[in-house]
Amino acid sequence: MQIICNDEKKEIRPGTTLVAFLAGLGVKPDTVFVECDGVIIKRDEYETFVLTEGARLELIRFVGGG
Amino acid sequence: MLTIAGRTFRSRLFGGTGKFSSPQVMKEALEASGCEMVTVALRRVDLANPEDDIMSVLDRRKFLFLPNTSGARDAHEAVRLARLARAAGGGDWLKLEVTPDPRTLLPDPVETLKATEILVKEGFIVLPYMNADPVLALRLQDAGAAAVMPLGSPIGTNQGILTAFQIAIIIEQARVPVVVDAGLGAPSHAAQAMEMGADAVLVNTAIAVAGDPVRMARAFAMAVEAGREAFEAGLGARRAEAAASSPQTGLDFLR
Numbered sequence: 001m002q003i004i005c006n007d008e009k010k011e012i013r014p015g016t017t018l019v020a021f022l023a024g025l026g027v028k029p030d031t032v033f034v035e036c037d038g039v040i041i042k043r044d045e046y047e048t049f050v051l052t053e054g055a056r057l058e059l060i061r062f063v064g065g066g
Numbered sequence: 067m068l069t070i071a072g073r074t075f076r077s078r079l080f081g082g083t084g085k086f087s088s089p090q091v092m093k094e095a096l097e098a099s100g101c102e103m104v105t106v107a108l109r110r111v112d113l114a115n116p117e118d119d120i121m122s123v124l125d126r127r128k129f130l131f132l133p134n135t136s137g138a139r140d141a142h143e144a145v146r147l148a149r150l151a152r153a154a155g156g157g158d159w160l161k162l163e164v165t166p167d168p169r170t171l172l173p174d175p176v177e178t179l180k181a182t183e184i185l186v187k188e189g190f191i192v193l194p195y196m197n198a199d200p201v202l203a204l205r206l207q208d209a210g211a212a213a214v215m216p217l218g219s220p221i222g223t224n225q226g227i228l229t230a231f232q233i234a235i236i237i238e239q240a241r242v243p244v245v246v247d248a249g250l251g252a253p254s255h256a257a258q259a260m261e262m263g264a265d266a267v268l269v270n271t272a273i274a275v276a277g278d279p280v281r282m283a284r285a286f287a288m289a290v291e292a293g294r295e296a297f298e299a300g301l302g303a304r305r306a307e308a309a310a311s312s313p314q315t316g317l318d319f320l321r
Binding site: 025028032066 | 082085116268
């Protein structure tokens, strides 16, 4: 099935949790925060949050800035 | 000591975290600067470089993060960024930045005021980046800004304080701390701001792009301290005409 992550289409297996998806991308979960369909997912829910068909994820983090 | 929104700071130098050549250089420079508050930006993760997490090198017990809303072009975008920053664990502190024109990066005063009103109501500690406009500074204070951050010159230009006349009025009228932000390109610029009575300065580019950022950070720290010391000591008045430092009497033997 497909989801959208940062405007990119991604194929995932049904039942994939957020933490597994992040691991697949090579993203350390504690360095990002995640919006799913406009709602911010709490860090302690990453392990149990199951991605659904067509979900729109935004992965955001703090970067250098002035 | 400097107090903003009930929090005290030993250092009157705030640092930016952008434009450093590496996370390690940034960390060393910020530690050398002695600053206790650093600005950070909020961006999408680059999926091509997912490990590019430069912020993890900074110890958040040493540095208070001041998330900015850079990239926001209006109040709506700034408010959205602010809420995201808070949700991301950025805390309540916020450098509000609304810059619609990427060429000048000058702040939009109307949208900045609008966003300040909204964010203060939501419990943010708002430090708005603003043009050096004394009337706007008062309006922002009235709206609940915890400090005001007038620009010396446009972001990243290293041109120093081109707005001295207006900043002097802002400082004179201020009921909240005044942090001169943007354009400070040399330690002397920072010292000038502090001598004028600014409560603090924020420096990013000048340190980050210096030949040796760690030494430049130290130089800025010394300049900020020197400028503050001079302000507190009380500068002598400027005069239009010369006033001899040596006695003008006792010269009879020459004539």
